[in-house]
Amino acid sequence: MSRSKRLTDAQRMEIVREAANGVSTSVLAARFGVTPRAVQYTVKSDAERQRDTAVPVMAVSVKVTSDEMAAFDAVLASAGIETRSEGLRRLMQAAGGTFVADAQLAVEMARYRSSLNEVGNGVAQIAKQMQKANRSG
Incomplete structure (x- = not known):
């Protein structure tokens, strides 16, 4: 049984670099003597490594007024x-996908959500009673 070829760290880095430049998986597989699946795995594992080690790979650009920047x-x-950059990074990490202006607003929104739920339940009960009345004539 033949053993599959193992890539060196330098080869893995080259595969990642070439894939980022748009070279196809099949071309890279043929060049390095591995399967296309091995190339895909190499690219995917590098992306996971960057995410797990929090390597900054994206830039954020926003235009603000001088007053907004001074306040920030x-x-x-x-x-x-x-x-x-550290401030923006911390803001993004703390946001958890949702920005809440302050605690008072969060409490008020929870109260609105509860009220809306009660209204929805009331409407459902009315519809149920109307359906029951329609069936009985």
């Missing part, structure tokens, strides 16, 4: 955060 810098300084 003041908030960062009061929180002891030294750079804008």
